[in-house]
Amino acid sequence: MTESALSKKRTSWRIKLEPRLDVPPAWYPPAVSLGAIVVALILGGMVIAFVGGNPFRSYGHIARASFGDIGVLSDTIVKATPIILTALACSIAFRMKLWNIGAEGQFIMGAWGASAVVLAPLVPADSPRWLFIATMVVAGILCGALWGFIPGYLKAKFNVNEIISTLMLNYVAISWVNYWVFAVWTEGGFQMSPRFPDAAWLPRLSDYAKTMPLFRGLTTHGGLVLGIIAAIVVGFIVYRSRWGYEIRLIGDNPHAAEYAGINIVRNIMYVMALSGALAGLGGMSEVAGVVHRLQTSPIAAGYGFTGIIVAWLAKLNPLAILLVSVLFGALILAGREIQPAGIPKMIQGIILVCLIASDFLLRYRVRIVRVGADGEGA
Amino acid sequence: MDFVIILQAGVATGTVLLFAALGEIFAERSGVLNLGVEGMMLIGAMSAFSVASSTGNPWLGILVAMLCAGLISQIHAFIVVTLQADQVVSGLALTFVGTGISLVLGEGLSKAGTVAQIPTFTVPLLSQIPILGPIFFTNQSVLVYLGYLLTPLAWYYINHTRPGLHLRAIGEYPSAADALGISVFRLRYFYVFVGGMFAGLGGAALSLAISPGWFSELTTNGQGWIAVGLVIFAQWDPVRAMIGSFAFGALRRLILDIQGPLTLLGFDNPFYYNSYLGFFLQMLPYAFTIIVLVIGSREAIRKRLGAPAALGEPYIRGERGK
Numbered sequence: 173m174t175e176s177a178l179s180k181k182r183t184s185w186r187i188k189l190e191p192r193l194d195v196p197p198a199w200y201p202p203a204v205s206l207g208a209i210v211v212a213l214i215l216g217g218m219v220i221a222f223v224g225g226n227p228f229r230s231y232g233h234i235a236r237a238s239f240g241d242i243g244v245l246s247d248t249i250v251k252a253t254p255i256i257l258t259a260l261a262c263s264i265a266f267r268m269k270l271w272n273i274g275a276e277g278q279f280i281m282g283a284w285g286a287s288a289v290v291l292a293p294l295v296p297a298d299s300p301r302w303l304f305i306a307t308m309v310v311a312g313i314l315c316g317a318l319w320g321f322i323p324g325y326l327k328a329k330f331n332v333n334e335i336i337s338t339l340m341l342n343y344v345a346i347s348w349v350n351y352w353v354f355a356v357w358t359e360g361g362f363q364m365s366p367r368f369p370d371a372a373w374l375p376r377l378s379d380y381a382k383t384m385p386l387f388r389g390l391t392t393h394g395g396l397v398l399g400i401i402a403a404i405v406v407g408f409i410v411y412r413s414r415w416g417y418e419i420r421l422i423g424d425n426p427h428a429a430e431y432a433g434i435n436i437v438r439n440i441m442y443v444m445a446l447s448g449a450l451a452g453l454g455g456m457s458e459v460a461g462v463v464h465r466l467q468t469s470p471i472a473a474g475y476g477f478t479g480i481i482v483a484w485l486a487k488l489n490p491l492a493i494l495l496v497s498v499l500f501g502a503l504i505l506a507g508r509e510i511q512p513a514g515i516p517k518m519i520q521g522i523i524l525v526c527l528i529a530s531d532f533l534l535r536y537r538v539r540i541v542r543v544g545a546d547g548e549g550a
Numbered sequence: 551m552d553f554v555i556i557l558q559a560g561v562a563t564g565t566v567l568l569f570a571a572l573g574e575i576f577a578e579r580s581g582v583l584n585l586g587v588e589g590m591m592l593i594g595a596m597s598a599f600s601v602a603s604s605t606g607n608p609w610l611g612i613l614v615a616m617l618c619a620g621l622i623s624q625i626h627a628f629i630v631v632t633l634q635a636d637q638v639v640s641g642l643a644l645t646f647v648g649t650g651i652s653l654v655l656g657e658g659l660s661k662a663g664t665v666a667q668i669p670t671f672t673v674p675l676l677s678q679i680p681i682l683g684p685i686f687f688t689n690q691s692v693l694v695y696l697g698y699l700l701t702p703l704a705w706y707y708i709n710h711t712r713p714g715l716h717l718r719a720i721g722e723y724p725s726a727a728d729a730l731g732i733s734v735f736r737l738r739y740f741y742v743f744v745g746g747m748f749a750g751l752g753g754a755a756l757s758l759a760i761s762p763g764w765f766s767e768l769t770t771n772g773q774g775w776i777a778v779g780l781v782i783f784a785q786w787d788p789v790r791a792m793i794g795s796f797a798f799g800a801l802r803r804l805i806l807d808i809q810g811p812l813t814l815l816g817f818d819n820p821f822y823y824n825s826y827l828g829f830f831l832q833m834l835p836y837a838f839t840i841i842v843l844v845i846g847s848r849e850a851i852r853k854r855l856g857a858p859a860a861l862g863e864p865y866i867r868g869e870r871g872k
Contacts, residue, residue, distance in 0.1 A: 348829070
């Protein structure tokens with residue numbers, strides 16, 4: 173009796189952290205991320221329960237309203253499309269440790285540029301669809317790239333913190349679009365432009381319902397194709413090209429990159445412009461594929477910020493971004509009907525917090541060890 | 551357009567930025583970059599307004615706001631100090647979480663109507679000083695006077711006290727501070743908490759005194775980010791942060807007032823005749839932040855000033871260097 177009490181007193185359990193020296197097995201990082209998401213959903217559910225909601229009903233609703241049948245699945249993909257492009261935009265900048273928080277503004281400027289093609293108009297109103305779409309893609313990319321290049325230039329030449337400058341440019345972009353929507357292209361005094369002609373719409377699946385009856389009513393549009401192409405291009409640049417090698421090297425070790433003769437200043441400007449171009453393409457896809465007019469609120473809906481989380485969750489991998497974007501598209505789509513309205517945003521934030529915290533498990537091995545009274549591990 | 555009124559209002563609105571910037575200075579001086587200011591301010595604004603509307607006591611609202619924002623800042627502290635994760639991403643995540651939670655918990659608060667606000671008063675003698683009196687000491691909120699007090703106190707604390715020396719040490723050279731027996735981890739937690747409390751105070755000042763009410767995300771509308779930018783412009787100095795904050799506040803007021811008069815400098819006022827040009831005025835605070843950053847960065851290079859050396863770096867005991 174006394175002996176067992178004594179031994180109970182002697183041994184205690186301690187959490188011990190050891191830096192991981194080996195590379196964890198391939199299944200481990202995705203499993204940790206998945207675990208982080210599960211923990212985030214539990215935490216989010218606790219907050220929902222705290223404000224008087226039913227977390228099971230909320231999550232069940234999200235699942236049903238986003239993957240329940242082919243129609244809502246198509247809507248989910250529509251919501252995922254802009255996220256794919258903004259997440260790609262963030263991923264390439266983050267790869268170089270450039271914190272482009274301005275994908276939102278670059279997205280908005282891309283939408284503005286694409287709209288200007290139709291509304292200014294830059295091409296004749298009776299142009300064929302291919303001409304409209306091609307010019308809108310170019311205009312969206314250029315405007316987004318300009319909006320990314322400005323903070324890139326300021327960072328490269330004046331060492332201006334890009335986090336703040338990209339963020340400030342988000343607000344400038346919103347005011348800029350508001351000016352055009354209210355003052356120049358307004359439709360009858362409302363805060364929106366007139367509707368684009370059909371030729372300026374990205375084709376939808378439902379357009380082919382005559383030949384493929386299955387597609388009837390499906391809203392998935394050509395922006396998805398743009399997103400997939402962009403993902404492949406970004407993947408090629410990052411993993412297969414010399415430029416991508418430079419980007420990764422600067423991100424991992426700027427000193428080594430400098431010694432290797434890589435021009436960091438120029439790369440900052442190029443990568444920020446490319447990042448902005450991708451987000452701008454996303455804005456173009458959103459106006460031409462979904463909104464079909466320039467209007468601030470459905471365009472500045474926070475896709476740029478969701479892109480940050482998606483890029484991080486996908487570990488900056490372009491192909492993983494395609495998959496993760498669909499999950500977040502579902503969250504946004506279903507979240508529209510959930511009350512209170514802040515829940516999707518809150519869950520996104522909690523997911524990001526849990527993800528960052530879980531990275532710790534990739535760098536450290538957590539072991540629970542038994543420690544004797546003399547301090548020696550058993 | 552009366553410039554005294556613009557500056558007087560500038561001091562009032564600038565106080566919000568001042569509190570947030572002071573808090574961020576404490577956090578960054580300890581080596582922790584906290585980009586969650588916007589989220590913490592929203593938490594502060596929401597909880598202050600909520601408590602004030604349910605209890606009728608704005609002072610209690612301020613206290614709760616500071617406590618809530620301080621508590622939520624500890625998420626960031628845990629992730630970057632203990633788990634040694636990237637401070638930029640963690641700070642962003644804190645902004646997302648803070649915004650999300652304040653939207654969820656603040657649901658319905660926008661319809662709460664008016665609540666008891668923090669009172670304003672005029673300082674008897676000081677308000678008689680020409681120009682300065684009306685600007686700084688007439689009809690200002692109690693919180694504005696609190697700002698006048700806290701700024702020199704913060705400056706003195708950081709530069710001339712022993713705890714302030716420790717604060718600077720853990721931000722500049724944490725391993726040396728650690729060797730001297732200063733607890734880097736505990737102090738970093740503490741100063742992130744202080745930063746959170748200040749951000750909460752800033753948020754409370756918004757919703758209870760400066761622009762009373764809860765307007766979801768539009769309550770702060772990016773002011774937390776402007777505060778982070780101001781810290782860089784201020785070179786991590788509380789007094790410069792105060793000047794910058796008041797200048798920003800005045801700019802915000804100027805934007806509103808410039809659209810009123812029929813003529814400007816003898817010309818027809820374009821902002822009066824074409825109200826849409828107001829959208830360009832709305833860009834000004836944000837564009838101005840970028841300009842201020844360019845000035846601040848150039849000055850930092852010229853004077854060889856800079857951020858605290860260990861800013862953004864996790865401190866890992868036993869690692870070489872740093």
